[in-house]
Amino acid sequence: MRPMTSPPLLSPSSSSSRLLLLRLLLSRRRSPASRSPPPPLRRRLPLLAASMSSSSSTAATRNPGSVVADADGLARKVAAIRAAGPAKLQVIADFDGTLTRYWYDGSRGQSSHGLLRQGNEEYDAKREELFEHYHPIEICPDIPLPEKAKLMEEWWEKTHALLIEGGLTYEAIRQSVADAKITFRDGVVKLFEFLEERDIPVLVFSAGLADIIEEVFRQKLHRSFKNIKVVSNRMVFNEEGRLVSFKGKTIHVLNKNEHALDMAAPVHDNLGDPNGYTDDYSLVKKRTNVLLLGDHIGDLGMSDGLNYENRIAVGFLNNNIEKSLKDYSEAFDIVYLNDAPMVGVVELVSELCP
Numbered sequence: 318m319r320p321m322t323s324p325p326l327l328s329p330s331s332s333s334s335r336l337l338l339l340r341l342l343l344s345r346r347r348s349p350a351s352r353s354p355p356p357p358l359r360r361r362l363p364l365l366a367a368s369m370s371s372s373s374s375t376a377a378t379r380n381p382g383s384v385v386a387d388a389d390g391l392a393r394k395v396a397a398i399r400a401a402g403p404a405k406l407q408v409i410a411d412f413d414g415t416l417t418r419y420w421y422d423g424s425r426g427q428s429s430h431g432l433l434r435q436g437n438e439e440y441d442a443k444r445e446e447l448f449e450h451y452h453p454i455e456i457c458p459d460i461p462l463p464e465k466a467k468l469m470e471e472w473w474e475k476t477h478a479l480l481i482e483g484g485l486t487y488e489a490i491r492q493s494v495a496d497a498k499i500t501f502r503d504g505v506v507k508l509f510e511f512l513e514e515r516d517i518p519v520l521v522f523s524a525g526l527a528d529i530i531e532e533v534f535r536q537k538l539h540r541s542f543k544n545i546k547v548v549s550n551r552m553v554f555n556e557e558g559r560l561v562s563f564k565g566k567t568i569h570v571l572n573k574n575e576h577a578l579d580m581a582a583p584v585h586d587n588l589g590d591p592n593g594y595t596d597d598y599s600l601v602k603k604r605t606n607v608l609l610l611g612d613h614i615g616d617l618g619m620s621d622g623l624n625y626e627n628r629i630a631v632g633f634l635n636n637n638i639e640k641s642l643k644d645y646s647e648a649f650d651i652v653y654l655n656d657a658p659m660v661g662v663v664e665l666v667s668e669l670c671p
């Protein structure tokens with residue numbers, strides 16, 4: 318499997334002033350492929366700056382490299398979440414391209430799906446063949462969603478079967494992660510530490526493989542966080558460390574948002590942390606303020622199962638900026654451009670939970 322895109326859920330509808338603002342922004346931006354951070358947007362966005370009153374200026378809106386289409390609306394959400402306190406807040410995050418960087422040493426980084434080498438070339442090739450067949454279906458806009466969801470499920474299940482048949486071992490996962498071009502965004506550890514200190518849960522949703530994501534946490538962060546749960550496809554290994562089955566229902570790219578957290582398991586379970594995370598899902602459901610982090614508009618669906626009161630949606634727009642900025646800036650409260658570090662989000666949570 319490879320990094321996957323999700324279909325846009327929202328259609329654009331914008332005022333002429335916002336269009337003007339975006340046109341101005343787009344006309345002056347550098348190459349979307351550039352890894353370097355862009356010059357401060359405040360300098361490039363006189364209309365956006367002018368639209369913000371001092372009362373609505375938050376750390377997030379002041380952050381260079383970000384776009385906030387409705388600064389007043391965002392400021393209202395920040396104030397409401399701040400007033401409710403950290404006990405009401407939870408973070409829901411996508412993994413690939415959201416917590417991890419899009420670029421790695423000048424080229425496209427690997428995803429948690431794409432990095433796996435199962436130690437069996439024949440089966441790696443078979444999974445590649447599946448990718449060649451199903452990926453065009455995944456990104457085809459003309460296939461109705463129910464039909465596409467069925468095909469995605471078929472793809473995931475065939476892939477999982479190949480992993481079992483090909484004799485995937487946990488050691489192969491460990492080695493694949495060690496060899497992988499994957500890294501977290503700068504500031505992710507700081508963000509997790511901040512949230513952990515305040516007992517704010519972080520749910521990481523992915524259509525990939527929980528075991529790989531947790532191994533990436535283990536190898537790249539070198540520590541565990543008791544407040545993080547990974548909701549993804551989970552493997553069962555036998556005593557020899559060989560994959561024998563998968564737990565629960567298959568989570569694929571088009572249904573990852575429908576899943577209850579009974580599939581989640583704390584990362585610390587596999588890290589031997591004796592102090593278990595006690596905030597069970599019923600308590601998480603009572604946390605009605607949400608900070609959502611994603612890199613596709615479809616990621617907004619991650620909060621669908623929750624009856625939230627306030628949600629701040631943060632989008633990382635990593636590529637195709639010219640094409641997508643308009644949709645992203647309408648869908649997300651804050652959009653970070655060009656594979657931005659996590660510092661803006663750290664500033665934001667500092668405002669939400671001072």
Ligand SMILES: [Mg+2]
Pocket residue numbers: 411412413414415611612613
């Ligand atoms: Mg993603």
